[in-house]
Amino acid sequence: MIQLKNKLTLEEFLSLPETDTIYELVDGTALPKYKNEQISPKFFHGLTTGSLFILLSKWSQNKGRIVIEWSVKLTRNKQDWISVPDLTYVSYQRLPLDWLKDEPCPVIPELVIEIISPGQTFGDMIEKATYYLQSGISLVWIVDTISQTITVLTSSSLPTTFRNQQVISHELLPDLQITPTEVFKNAGLIP
Numbered sequence: 001m002i003q004l005k006n007k008l009t010l011e012e013f014l015s016l017p018e019t020d021t022i023y024e025l026v027d028g029t030a031l032p033k034y035k036n037e038q039i040s041p042k043f044f045h046g047l048t049t050g051s052l053f054i055l056l057s058k059w060s061q062n063k064g065r066i067v068i069e070w071s072v073k074l075t076r077n078k079q080d081w082i083s084v085p086d087l088t089y090v091s092y093q094r095l096p097l098d099w100l101k102d103e104p105c106p107v108i109p110e111l112v113i114e115i116i117s118p119g120q121t122f123g124d125m126i127e128k129a130t131y132y133l134q135s136g137i138s139l140v141w142i143v144d145t146i147s148q149t150i151t152v153l154t155s156s157s158l159p160t161t162f163r164n165q166q167v168i169s170h171e172l173l174p175d176l177q178i179t180p181t182e183v184f185k186n187a188g189l190i191p
Contacts, residue, residue: 051187064091074135085112
Protein backbone atom coordinates (compact mmCIF):
# COMPACT_ATOMS: atom_id res chain seq x y z
CA MET A 1 0.00 0.00 0.00
CA ILE A 2 1.22 3.50 -0.77
CA GLN A 3 1.59 5.47 2.47
CA LEU A 4 1.32 9.23 2.06
CA LYS A 5 1.33 12.04 4.60
CA ASN A 6 -0.13 14.91 2.56
CA LYS A 7 -3.18 15.16 0.39
CA LEU A 8 -2.47 14.45 -3.24
CA THR A 9 -3.37 16.63 -6.17
CA LEU A 10 -4.88 14.96 -9.23
CA GLU A 11 -1.56 15.32 -11.06
CA GLU A 12 0.40 13.78 -8.18
CA PHE A 13 -2.00 10.85 -7.99
CA LEU A 14 -1.81 10.23 -11.74
CA SER A 15 2.00 10.26 -11.59
CA LEU A 16 2.24 7.59 -8.87
CA PRO A 17 4.08 4.43 -10.00
CA GLU A 18 1.97 1.48 -11.12
CA THR A 19 1.71 -1.35 -8.61
CA ASP A 20 -0.25 -4.59 -8.32
CA THR A 21 -2.73 -2.74 -6.10
CA ILE A 22 -5.48 -0.69 -7.76
CA TYR A 23 -5.84 2.72 -6.12
CA GLU A 24 -8.62 5.30 -6.25
CA LEU A 25 -8.21 8.98 -5.38
CA VAL A 26 -10.71 9.92 -2.66
CA ASP A 27 -10.57 13.25 -0.84
CA GLY A 28 -6.91 13.70 -1.80
CA THR A 29 -5.87 10.26 -0.56
CA ALA A 30 -4.78 7.22 -2.58
CA LEU A 31 -6.97 4.41 -1.26
CA PRO A 32 -6.78 0.80 -2.43
CA LYS A 33 -9.96 -0.20 -4.26
CA TYR A 34 -9.92 -3.51 -2.37
CA LYS A 35 -8.98 -2.76 1.21
CA ASN A 36 -7.94 -6.23 2.35
CA GLU A 37 -7.92 -9.87 1.27
CA GLN A 38 -11.59 -10.24 2.20
CA ILE A 39 -12.55 -7.38 -0.10
CA SER A 40 -10.99 -8.50 -3.33
CA PRO A 41 -12.38 -10.04 -6.50
CA LYS A 42 -13.02 -13.73 -6.24
CA PHE A 43 -14.12 -16.39 -8.73
CA PHE A 44 -17.76 -15.26 -9.11
CA HIS A 45 -16.64 -11.63 -9.50
CA GLY A 46 -14.17 -12.57 -12.24
CA LEU A 47 -16.67 -14.75 -14.10
CA THR A 48 -19.33 -12.04 -13.94
CA THR A 49 -16.90 -9.34 -15.10
CA GLY A 50 -15.98 -11.50 -18.08
CA SER A 51 -19.61 -12.26 -18.90
CA LEU A 52 -20.62 -8.61 -18.81
CA PHE A 53 -17.57 -7.62 -20.86
CA ILE A 54 -18.39 -10.18 -23.57
CA LEU A 55 -22.12 -9.36 -23.70
CA LEU A 56 -21.61 -5.59 -23.64
CA SER A 57 -18.71 -5.71 -26.13
CA LYS A 58 -20.93 -7.48 -28.67
CA TRP A 59 -23.66 -4.89 -28.16
CA SER A 60 -21.32 -1.87 -28.18
CA GLN A 61 -19.65 -2.56 -31.54
CA ASN A 62 -19.86 0.66 -33.58
CA LYS A 63 -21.46 2.41 -30.58
CA GLY A 64 -18.68 2.83 -28.03
CA ARG A 65 -16.18 1.06 -25.86
CA ILE A 66 -16.57 -1.12 -22.79
CA VAL A 67 -13.45 -1.27 -20.59
CA ILE A 68 -12.56 -3.34 -17.53
CA GLU A 69 -11.14 -1.40 -14.53
CA TRP A 70 -10.54 1.87 -16.36
CA SER A 71 -10.00 4.78 -14.02
CA VAL A 72 -12.39 7.70 -14.49
CA LYS A 73 -11.73 11.37 -13.63
CA LEU A 74 -14.68 12.69 -11.61
CA THR A 75 -15.50 15.15 -8.85
CA ARG A 76 -16.66 14.11 -5.37
CA ASN A 77 -17.47 16.63 -2.65
CA LYS A 78 -16.00 19.36 -4.89
CA GLN A 79 -12.64 17.53 -5.01
CA ASP A 80 -10.93 15.52 -7.74
CA TRP A 81 -11.94 11.87 -7.57
CA ILE A 82 -10.43 9.01 -9.53
CA SER A 83 -12.60 5.93 -9.35
CA VAL A 84 -11.98 2.54 -10.93
CA PRO A 85 -15.32 0.90 -11.79
CA ASP A 86 -15.29 -2.80 -12.62
CA LEU A 87 -16.62 -1.92 -16.09
CA THR A 88 -17.12 1.39 -17.88
CA TYR A 89 -19.07 2.15 -21.06
CA VAL A 90 -18.40 5.33 -23.05
CA SER A 91 -20.09 6.01 -26.39
CA TYR A 92 -18.16 7.20 -29.43
CA GLN A 93 -20.30 10.34 -29.25
CA ARG A 94 -18.59 11.24 -25.97
CA LEU A 95 -15.15 9.83 -26.74
CA PRO A 96 -14.41 9.38 -30.46
CA LEU A 97 -13.30 6.06 -31.88
CA ASP A 98 -9.93 7.53 -32.88
CA TRP A 99 -9.11 8.57 -29.26
CA LEU A 100 -6.20 6.39 -28.19
CA LYS A 101 -4.29 7.44 -25.08
CA ASP A 102 -3.12 5.43 -22.10
CA GLU A 103 -4.77 7.53 -19.43
CA PRO A 104 -7.91 7.72 -17.28
CA CYS A 105 -11.23 8.20 -19.03
CA PRO A 106 -11.28 11.92 -19.86
CA VAL A 107 -15.08 12.22 -20.20
CA ILE A 108 -18.11 11.32 -18.10
CA PRO A 109 -19.13 7.78 -19.16
CA GLU A 110 -22.74 6.83 -19.76
CA LEU A 111 -22.51 3.69 -17.61
CA VAL A 112 -20.34 2.33 -14.82
CA ILE A 113 -20.75 -1.12 -13.35
CA GLU A 114 -19.66 -2.20 -9.88
CA ILE A 115 -19.72 -5.87 -8.89
CA ILE A 116 -20.03 -6.49 -5.16
CA SER A 117 -16.96 -8.31 -3.82
CA PRO A 118 -16.88 -10.43 -0.68
CA GLY A 119 -16.57 -8.09 2.29
CA GLN A 120 -18.35 -5.24 0.52
CA THR A 121 -21.99 -4.50 1.20
CA PHE A 122 -24.83 -3.36 -1.00
CA GLY A 123 -24.87 -0.20 1.15
CA ASP A 124 -21.19 0.46 0.31
CA MET A 125 -22.04 0.22 -3.38
CA ILE A 126 -25.13 2.44 -3.06
CA GLU A 127 -22.97 5.12 -1.45
CA LYS A 128 -20.42 4.88 -4.27
CA ALA A 129 -23.24 4.88 -6.85
CA THR A 130 -24.64 8.06 -5.32
CA TYR A 131 -21.27 9.76 -5.82
CA TYR A 132 -21.17 8.50 -9.41
CA LEU A 133 -24.60 10.00 -10.10
CA GLN A 134 -23.67 13.29 -8.41
CA SER A 135 -20.58 13.40 -10.64
CA GLY A 136 -22.73 13.29 -13.77
CA ILE A 137 -22.71 9.61 -14.69
CA SER A 138 -26.16 8.77 -16.01
CA LEU A 139 -26.35 5.04 -15.22
CA VAL A 140 -24.86 2.87 -12.51
CA TRP A 141 -25.31 -0.88 -12.28
CA ILE A 142 -24.61 -2.71 -9.03
CA VAL A 143 -24.21 -6.43 -9.64
CA ASP A 144 -24.71 -8.92 -6.83
CA THR A 145 -23.34 -12.35 -7.76
CA ILE A 146 -24.82 -14.02 -4.67
CA SER A 147 -28.44 -12.92 -5.17
CA GLN A 148 -27.85 -12.84 -8.96
CA THR A 149 -29.40 -9.40 -9.32
CA ILE A 150 -28.50 -6.18 -11.10
CA THR A 151 -29.65 -2.93 -9.50
CA VAL A 152 -29.87 0.01 -11.89
CA LEU A 153 -29.55 3.54 -10.57
CA THR A 154 -30.16 6.79 -12.41
CA SER A 155 -30.31 10.36 -11.18
CA SER A 156 -33.94 10.65 -12.28
CA SER A 157 -35.52 7.54 -10.72
CA LEU A 158 -35.42 5.28 -7.72
CA PRO A 159 -33.08 2.26 -7.85
CA THR A 160 -34.60 -0.74 -9.62
CA THR A 161 -33.41 -4.27 -8.94
CA PHE A 162 -33.66 -6.71 -11.84
CA ARG A 163 -33.90 -10.48 -11.35
CA ASN A 164 -34.15 -13.54 -13.54
CA GLN A 165 -35.63 -12.70 -16.96
CA GLN A 166 -36.42 -9.02 -16.28
CA VAL A 167 -35.04 -6.99 -19.20
CA ILE A 168 -32.64 -4.14 -18.51
CA SER A 169 -32.70 -1.40 -21.14
CA HIS A 170 -32.18 2.36 -21.24
CA GLU A 171 -32.30 5.09 -23.87
CA LEU A 172 -28.59 5.83 -23.34
CA LEU A 173 -27.84 2.23 -24.30
CA PRO A 174 -29.73 1.95 -27.62
CA ASP A 175 -30.83 -1.56 -28.60
CA LEU A 176 -29.39 -3.14 -25.44
CA GLN A 177 -31.70 -5.62 -23.81
CA ILE A 178 -30.03 -7.82 -21.24
CA THR A 179 -31.30 -9.92 -18.35
CA PRO A 180 -29.62 -11.05 -15.13
CA THR A 181 -30.23 -14.65 -16.20
CA GLU A 182 -28.29 -14.03 -19.42
CA VAL A 183 -25.39 -12.43 -17.51
CA PHE A 184 -25.12 -15.12 -14.84
CA LYS A 185 -25.74 -18.02 -17.24
CA ASN A 186 -23.02 -16.70 -19.56
CA ALA A 187 -20.76 -16.49 -16.47
CA GLY A 188 -21.43 -20.15 -15.69
CA LEU A 189 -23.14 -19.35 -12.39
CA ILE A 190 -26.50 -20.70 -13.55
CA PRO A 191 -26.52 -24.28 -14.87
